[in-house]
Amino acid sequence: MEIQGWIIFSYKIPSEPSSIRVRVWRNLKTLGVNYIQQSVCIGPNTEEMQKKLKKLNLLISENGGETSLLEVEKMSTVSEEKIISEFNKARTLEYKEFIEESEKFLKEIEKETKKLNFCFREIEENEVELRRLKHWLIKIKKRDFFQCELQKQAIEIFETCNKAFEEFIETVYLQEGVSGEEG
The missing domain is CATH 1.20.58 (Methane Monooxygenase Hydroxylase; Chain G, domain 1)
Structure with a gap:
């Protein structure tokens, strides 16, 4: 796959109800993102990835959480190879x-x-x-x-x-x- 950049998605969710945390985690796993830290994940910048992350952003916001979405065009070759x-x-x-x-x-x-x-x-x-x-x-x-x-x-x-x-x-x-x- 030709990489068109990356999306870094971070989120904070209240600890209760735990069902929201689980739902977010499952959605992110289904998308195929990789966690680089707790509640911070990265994925290829595709149209589908953006669309799904926007839906998750809405879910998290509606449940008292916060998100940040960062688009990264280029990384060092070493970092990109490690992520891949x-x-x-x-x-x-x-x-x-x-x-x-x-x-x-x-x-x-x-x-x-x-x-x-x-x-x-x-x-x-x-x-x-x-x-x-x-x-x-x-x-x-x-x-x-x-x-x-x-x-x-x-x-x-x-x-x-x-x-x-x-x-x-x-x-x-x-x-x-x-x-x-x-x-």
Whole structure:
């Protein structure tokens, strides 16, 4: 990603109600920002980042808090490299967990196949899990501003999960005497 500068967002929130603090923290984590100090975070200066931070600013202000938003056009190369490295470390952890969960999905499909457990219930259960993995991967990729090394591996294993699931469905259809083309 070509960096068009950075946004530094700091905030102060009253300690009560704690639900607001949690909501702000979750929103910032979902955005993919990195904390550089307590209640001070940084993210790439994108239109979406600005839009979401303005909404958080409103939420915080409405609940008796204060925010500051600072746009930074340029940093020293060392600082910028360190920040990008921190972003990539965070995404690496997310991708590793995603890959582990995807491997569990593949093992589940393999287990059910070995047990010859070809039934509609298994399709439904695995479909729910595959959908969960898909949405999770979309969220990680959305905050993977610098294309972390594990992104490609995560995409590939998800494609493998998708293929394994399609093959499982075909086997269930064959076992049930249903053609997969009938809809």
